[in-house]
Structures are given as C-alpha cells and as structure tokens.
Amino acid sequence: MGAPLARVPAGVQYVFGAEARLRRAVERRVLEVFGGWSYEEVLLPTFDYAELFEGGLGQGRARTYRFTDHQGELLALRPELTTLVARTVATRLEDEPLPLRLAYSGEVFRFDPPRRGRHAEFHQVGLEHLGTDRLEADLEVLLVCAEALRALGVEGARLVLGHVGFLGGIVDALDLPRDAREDLRERLDRRDPDAVAEALRGRADPERAAELARLTTLTGKADVLDAALALVKNPVSRAAALELHRVLATARAAGHDALEVDLGGVAGFDYYTGMTFQVFVPGLASALGGGGRYDRLMAQFGRDLPAVGFSLCLDWLADVVARAGGAARLAPAPAAEALAGDDLAALFRRAAALRAEGRRVRIDHAARGAAG
Amino acid sequence: MSRQVTIALPKGRLQDAALAVFARAGVTVSPEELDSRRLWVDDTSGRFRFVLVKPSDVPTYVEYGTADVGVCGGDVLAESGADVHAPVDLRVGRCRLVLAGRQGEGARLDARATARVATKYPRVATRWFHARGVPVEVVYLSGSVELAPVLGLADHIVDVVETGRTLVDNGLEVLETLERCSARLVVNRAAWQLEGPALRALVEALRLARPEEVVA
Numbered sequence: 009m010g011a012p013l014a015r016v017p018a019g020v021q022y023v024f025g026a027e028a029r030l031r032r033a034v035e036r037r038v039l040e041v042f043g044g045w046s047y048e049e050v051l052l053p054t055f056d057y058a059e060l061f062e063g064g065l066g067q068g069r070a071r072t073y074r075f076t077d078h079q080g081e082l083l084a085l086r087p088e089l090t091t092l093v094a095r096t097v098a099t100r101l102e103d104e105p106l107p108l109r110l111a112y113s114g115e116v117f118r119f120d121p122p123r124r125g126r127h128a129e130f131h132q133v134g135l136e137h138l139g140t141d142r143l144e145a146d147l148e149v150l151l152v153c154a155e156a157l158r159a160l161g162v163e164g165a166r167l168v169l170g171h172v173g174f175l176g177g178i179v180d181a182l183d184l185p186r187d188a189r190e191d192l193r194e195r196l197d198r199r200d201p202d203a204v205a206e207a208l209r210g211r212a213d214p215e216r217a218a219e220l221a222r223l224t225t226l227t228g229k230a231d232v233l234d235a236a237l238a239l240v241k242n243p244v245s246r247a248a249a250l251e252l253h254r255v256l257a258t259a260r261a262a263g264h265d266a267l268e269v270d271l272g273g274v275a276g277f278d279y280y281t282g283m284t285f286q287v288f289v290p291g292l293a294s295a296l297g298g299g300g301r302y303d304r305l306m307a308q309f310g311r312d313l314p315a316v317g318f319s320l321c322l323d324w325l326a327d328v329v330a331r332a333g334g335a336a337r338l339a340p341a342p343a344a345e346a347l348a349g350d351d352l353a354a355l356f357r358r359a360a361a362l363r364a365e366g367r368r369v370r371i372d373h374a375a376r377g378a379a380g
Numbered sequence: 381m382s383r384q385v386t387i388a389l390p391k392g393r394l395q396d397a398a399l400a401v402f403a404r405a406g407v408t409v410s411p412e413e414l415d416s417r418r419l420w421v422d423d424t425s426g427r428f429r430f431v432l433v434k435p436s437d438v439p440t441y442v443e444y445g446t447a448d449v450g451v452c453g454g455d456v457l458a459e460s461g462a463d464v465h466a467p468v469d470l471r472v473g474r475c476r477l478v479l480a481g482r483q484g485e486g487a488r489l490d491a492r493a494t495a496r497v498a499t500k501y502p503r504v505a506t507r508w509f510h511a512r513g514v515p516v517e518v519v520y521l522s523g524s525v526e527l528a529p530v531l532g533l534a535d536h537i538v539d540v541v542e543t544g545r546t547l548v549d550n551g552l553e554v555l556e557t558l559e560r561c562s563a564r565l566v567v568n569r570a571a572w573q574l575e576g577p578a579l580r581a582l583v584e585a586l587r588l589a590r591p592e593e594v595v596a
Contacts, residue, residue, distance in 0.1 A: 225583075288570050
C-alpha cells in the first residue's frame, strides 16, 4: 500500500490566505526600498550547474539538492542567489557601467533537516552592490537593510558587524594546520574563552592566547574595537578593526545607531572576504539574514570585481511583521463589491464597469436565482 | 531595563549543582518556590526565570529561543548538535563519555566486520567510529544500556559514567574515554546579540562563581 497522497515532504510549505498576502506585501515593500536606492531587480534561474555553487557554501553547512540533466550533467537547485548574480555580472553584463546595483527575490533550496522553522525551501530577498571596494558601498548596503526593516515597522533590529580579516589575521599569524583551524573556529563559535585559550596553548604565548580568547567573546559598540586595536598587532586584523570603526562612526553620524560589533563571529559563507553582518530582531531565535563583502568570488567567473551584498529570509520577515501587528497595515483584507443577479449579461457588464474603475468585485452565485 | 531572561535547567542530576553555581553568582531562588511543583520559578530579583525541563531537551529549548540560556551536560550538548553558543564550562556534574565492552575481551573493535554499539548517544558514537574508519552499526537504546553487551545485543556500548561502578557491576570495562564532560551554559544565538549586556553579565558572574578547575 502506498503512502497517503496527503503527506507533504519535510521542509516545504504551502502558504495561503492572509499569510500569502502578507508575504507578497512584505516582498513588494522590501523591493520598493531596494528600488529606491537604485537596485534593479534581476530574475534568476531556479537551478544551474552544481559546481557553480561549490565555492559559496561553507563546508558541511548546507547541501544542495542535485540531479542530472539528460546529458548526465550534474545540476543543483540554487542554495543561495549571490553566486548566480555574481556569475551573470561577470559573464553577461560586462558593458554595464560600474558599480552595478542588483536586487533579487526568490526561493532557495537547502538539503538540511528542518530546524527552528528553517525550511528546506525558503524565500530570500536581497541585493548585491558590485564593482567597488569602497567603504561607501558597505555602508550603503547596511543602511538600505536598516531602511527596509524600518519600512516594515520592525522594531529593535540589530545589525551585528564582523570582519573576516579580524580573526583571519590572528589565525594566519598562528600558522595552524587545517584541522586545528577548523577546531579553533568551532571553539570561537562556542564563545568560550577557556576553550579557545586551550586550543592556542603551545601555539601562542599564554598571555597573548588568553587575551585573544577574551577578545573574541566581546560584542558591543566602538569600545570593543578600541579594545581590539589595543591587543592585536598584525596588520590584517588592525586594518579590519579600523574599517569597522569607520563604518560604525559614519553610520552613527548618518543617524544609525542599530549597528553593533561582534568580533567573535565566524562568517557563515566561505566566500566572504571583509566586513560581514547579521541581522537580529526580537522574537526570532536566529539571524533574520545577513551579508558581507566578497571580493574574490567574481574572479572565479573570470572577472575580478569586488562586491558586497546581503539577503533576508522573507518567510521569517513576514512572521516578524505579523507578530508586530503589521499585517493589517501592510496587507489588509481587501473589500470586494458583491454582485448578483439573474441577467448574466447585465451582471458581467456591471462587473466589467467596476473593474474598469479599478474596483474589486466578487460574483455571488449563491444569491442568484435558482434558475442558474 | 532589559526583559526577563529565561533559563532552562535540567531536572534531576544537574539541577541542584547548577542552582548552587547560579546562587553563588547572585541568582537565587527561594526554597519555597523550589518546593512547589511548578515547572517554572522566578529568581528573587525577578530578572530571571528558571524553567525545569528534561535534561536532553535543554539544547532544544535554547536553540529555539524559548529559553535564552540553559544548562546541560557536555554529553547532552554533543549529542544534540544544537546550533547554540556554549560560553561557560560550569565545572559541575563531571562525567565521562566512554566506550566500554565486556571485561577481558580487550579493546577489539573489529570482532565483527562492522562494530555493533548500543548507546543513548548515536550521534557521538557514530562520529567517533567514523573518525577511526571503523564501520559501525549503532543500536539506539533509551536506557539500561549496560545490559546490551551482557545479553549479546551489541559488543560495545558508548555511555556516560561518573564512577564506573555500574559498568564493573555488569561485567564491563572502559576501553576508551571519548570525551570528558561537565555542565555547560548554553546560549541562544539571537539572545546573545539582542540581550548582550544582561547575558554577558550573567556569563561573567557564572565564570567567577563556578568551582576551581580540577587539574586532572
């Protein structure tokens, strides 16, 4: 006997009613904000060659759904959209003036067991700013992200900044073998300074190891960066801390105080090269989204361009908006004019006239005469 | 003024030891509150709320953000695979995750082409065998794991031991220690960022309040 046809695979969802309406409204509002900053929407394919995505996802963090085409070529459903944008810009948009500002909205697919409301298929909205390594671009994407959240009425959001170069500089100076690097990364992610110090025992002088261990547990404002600069000597880490300092100072001067720094953050995607950030909002148990600078991804596709971008999980964004009571404002249940009558020609003429005025109509069959 | 911080505590073995560390860190619960049969109690300051849950559920409550922080054994954390921070070793509830087999049969993992291991810790056991390139068939049991080798259900077990007495009483011996465990403070990722000051203060206080490190 077969399984019941009613069953649904774990990790996919059907969205209807008010929830579907809200999700579309949130998507529109976010894309409007992106458009307001001149980010042009790009429509991307749902699948592409599997190897395309391999440079992007962190090791073992997320896997792709793979299948073959009729020639035996290995394809994958897109696990993220940045790589598709980057490749398109490298190969198809060579003549466009730089920087390019592109926005996207679409489902991504990750072969992970569903946890914490993270589905195997979920919807991302995001943008990419390609062709400049200037700090303005980093700041711009941060502020666009902040504006999108504000436009949706999301309160209390935090954009938490990190920098790949900060820990990278420290770890590179230690000259650790690959396994030890992974182990250190995992201990840093625990945020346990004792565990980090233990991993560095014998590899760095004890005092230094303890200081670094401490530092990686610090999250806060600019004072964290001052503490970092007082501690680290290697030029890569110092440059990273100084860069974040400038981002923070400029953002504050521009009126944005929601930025924080977390130097212990280990970036999620392997393609990040500079500033990274994660978005946290009250009521959500993990990051709503995030992004960062990826200056080396494009070179893989034959065009060496620096870039920065971010994405947000639309599913969760809609949940956050709904919980904050924003559904009624953003996606109110539309009122429709109910039409009924036995003269069908007259009924539809009337409906068409109302539609021409842009009104919403609903043909009410039940109220029509029994003859129908 | 930050909101109340919710702390998931494991009922049973670790509960009192964990509460003692929290008390030394200045987070105290009145005895009357504890004696009640309620599954949640507020601390005397009202800034913290403890929820009492099954030990193996602590990582889940914290990962899902239902609790901001929690206390769980290192064994439970390793098995859960929960995506959380674990900033403090509370240095109580020490135990070991060990591989054990029948006494006198030695450390032979290759008695069969595929080692057969009974355990409550399938994830930990699988990872350990895989790291050694030994094919393994993990038999999941939810209790009385020591019986499995005695009855021939499996050749080995992976289980948590404090003194090792239970193993000896059942004719088993420790072949290898997989991991030394103790109680950990675990923290939800979003809470770590959103409730930063309150949680960092708690983490610091617990770090100072925990027992001295035992030099092995």
